[in-house]
Amino acid sequence: MDKKGRFYGIGIGPGDPDLITLKAVKILSEVDVVIAPAAKNESLALKIAKPYIKCHVKEMDFPMICDTDALKKIWSRNVKTIEKMLSDGLDTAFITLGDPMIYSTYTYILSRLCGYEVQTVPGITSFCAAASRIGKPIAEGDVPFAVMPVSDEKSVARVLKEFDSVVLMKVSRNYDDVVKQLKHNSFKGALVTRCGQANEKLEFDLDRHLGEKIDYLSLIIARRDNT
Numbered sequence: 129m130d131k132k133g134r135f136y137g138i139g140i141g142p143g144d145p146d147l148i149t150l151k152a153v154k155i156l157s158e159v160d161v162v163i164a165p166a167a168k169n170e171s172l173a174l175k176i177a178k179p180y181i182k183c184h185v186k187e188m189d190f191p192m193i194c195d196t197d198a199l200k201k202i203w204s205r206n207v208k209t210i211e212k213m214l215s216d217g218l219d220t221a222f223i224t225l226g227d228p229m230i231y232s233t234y235t236y237i238l239s240r241l242c243g244y245e246v247q248t249v250p251g252i253t254s255f256c257a258a259a260s261r262i263g264k265p266i267a268e269g270d271v272p273f274a275v276m277p278v279s280d281e282k283s284v285a286r287v288l289k290e291f292d293s294v295v296l297m298k299v300s301r302n303y304d305d306v307v308k309q310l311k312h313n314s315f316k317g318a319l320v321t322r323c324g325q326a327n328e329k330l331e332f333d334l335d336r337h338l339g340e341k342i343d344y345l346s347l348i349i350a351r352r353d354n355t
């Protein structure tokens with residue numbers, strides 16, 4: 129039987145081209161195909177990884193839509209395309225911002241792919257990079273912390289009651305409410321936008337951006353003020 133290709137999920141870090149692992153660079157320079165999310169121009173993930181890629185890049189559509197049925201169809205179609213490449217013996221790498229196992233499309237592919245050898249290469253997460261940029265630890269000693277995407281008001285309220293240290297991702301969905309809830313629960317924090325990228329912004333006054341449209345690539349790291 130012909131040899132099947134291996135599938136790699138490669139975390140390429142938050143955006144700073146120096147924050148990519150040696151392992152990711154090695155694999156990107158060795159594979160036969162790299163899959164990148166399709167974008168109008170070039171996706172950010174591809175921009176970061178490009179210097180290390182020596183092969184064909186296949187752009188794949190992963191739209192940011194809420195229709196779960198439509199999304200599942202698209203993921204299944206993309207998995208079929210990937211399976212074809214792997215069956216043809218092509219080592220194939222899927223690049224993803226930050227870490228592949230944290231809120232990444234990669235996991236939807238991974239869970240549908242069956243009968244192929246897979247290797248996932250971790251990347252530096254956006255929130256670890258952001259904590260370094262603002263110079264504030266996320267947790268010390270025995271303090272637990274929560275990482276959550278902002279979805280509904282109730283789940284944010286619940287997490288702010290239970291934890292003294294939080295990382296809130298996807299804050300662009302409901303920034304004003306998140307800031308209100310942080311204040312109400314005596315949290316202080318920083319908004320980090322496009323961490324590690326040329327247009328990175330660090331903001332310690334969360335009120336300053338109330339009522340504004342917040343960039344999707346933004347997160348808040350916050351701690352209860354008495355800790």
Ligand SMILES: C[S@@+](CC[C@H](N)C(=O)[O-])C[C@H]1O[C@@H](n2cnc3c(N)ncnc32)[C@H](O)[C@@H]1O
Pocket residue numbers: 142143224225226227228229230231232252253254255258296297298299320321322323324325344345346347
């Ligand atoms: C789909 S998740 C991807 C997370 C990514 N896999 C990781 O490990 O960081 C997208 C969310 O991650 C956060 N994010 C990703 N990259 C970022 C960056 N460079 N700066 C700030 N936040 C970022 C934002 O909260 C954004 O809404």
